Amino acid sequence: MRIDQLTPTPRDAAPIEIPAELLDSVSRHQTHLARLVESLRAAGLQEAMIDTSVRSLVDSYAAELTAAIRTMSKAPDHA
Numbered sequence: 331m332r333i334d335q336l337t338p339t340p341r342d343a344a345p346i347e348i349p350a351e352l353l354d355s356v357s358r359h360q361t362h363l364a365r366l367v368e369s370l371r372a373a374g375l376q377e378a379m380i381d382t383s384v385r386s387l388v389d390s391y392a393a394e395l396t397a398a399i400r401t402m403s404k405a406p407d408h409a
Contacts, residue, residue: 333392333399336360338384340392346399359391 331353334345337360348356363384370380 331356333395336388336392338388340389341385342389342392344396346396348395349399349402351402352395352398356395363387 331348332345333340333348336356366387367380367384370383375383
């Protein structure tokens with residue numbers, strides 16, 4: 331899986347592979363985001379506000395994930 335294949339797709343996602351070691355974490359985050367959307371809808375928030383909130387979280391996570399992947403790829407055991 332690549333970062334730009336996440337749902338929703340991060341705005342500035344670089345098309346780099348997500349290492350197998352991080353796939354469980356990515357899946358967990360996507361599940362949490364889906365639950366967050368359900369909770370925000372149940373609380374009566376407007377879809378535009380939900381979209382903005384989720385987009386912000388996804389973009390932030392993508393930036394952190396990209397940095398982690400780049401760091402991992404520079405490690406001697408990933409060369």
